[in-house]
Amino acid sequence: MSTPKPAPGHFTILYFATATSFTGKNVESLPAPLSLRKLGDVLEERYKGIKEGVLGHSLVTINLAYVDIPEEGEDDVIIKEGDEVAIIPPVSSG
């Protein structure tokens, strides 16, 4: 994997397709640890409208595994330092 390692105390987040267009980035580092449940709010603060425009119809992976965003009352997932998170919009291979 050619993705650069994040700085200490950070995780890497990768953007693809509509997420890249919306943020103007392919990759960036965000402060860790972060509750997965708060990821949407953190991104919304940086990129106003991304929740509705991109996240609402995208999936999320942490270290190449798909994760569900925990609902209220469910156990949260913590994004840790050095993790690789990705926003996965609907795919269009073929």
Next chain:
Amino acid sequence: MTTTNQVSPPPLEGESSISLPRIYVALTDSPLDILSIMDKVRSPEAGAIVTFAGTTRNNFASKPVTSLTYTSYRPLALQTLSSIASALLAKHSLKGIAIVHRLGTVPIGEESILIAVSSAHRKAAWLAGEEALEECKDKVEVWKREEFEDGGVWRANRDGAVGVQVEEGKQ
């Protein structure tokens, strides 16, 4: 519709692949070659090889497409391709299965995906070939961007219709 501040595509990374017994999956920046993918599934136990080539179309719903570019989350897409191939190998008792997707800009009319499957008898290969493509279009983490004269669209297979036109540079 504006296309200012367009993000430059990631640098070319050559070919990455996963090779397992009877399975070959790959992502490549180079033109695809049908003979070399057939050779990946060739077997003395096989009575049939079925191949599929997906090619890039010059229009979407009659609107002229000027170019197409594919990007991918490579390690995840390879992992997904490999699990699709493993599942079909077992389900249809295939002798071999190979799937290769091209990334970067693919000129109109050229192959963007090749699938080859071999089996003892033709029926299993026909079925597995079709299923492999449908599974790929549904799951593999590759994204197609179609450029039109008035802007670009990130296509979404699941929409099955006109994709969302993406406005660039919202930051």
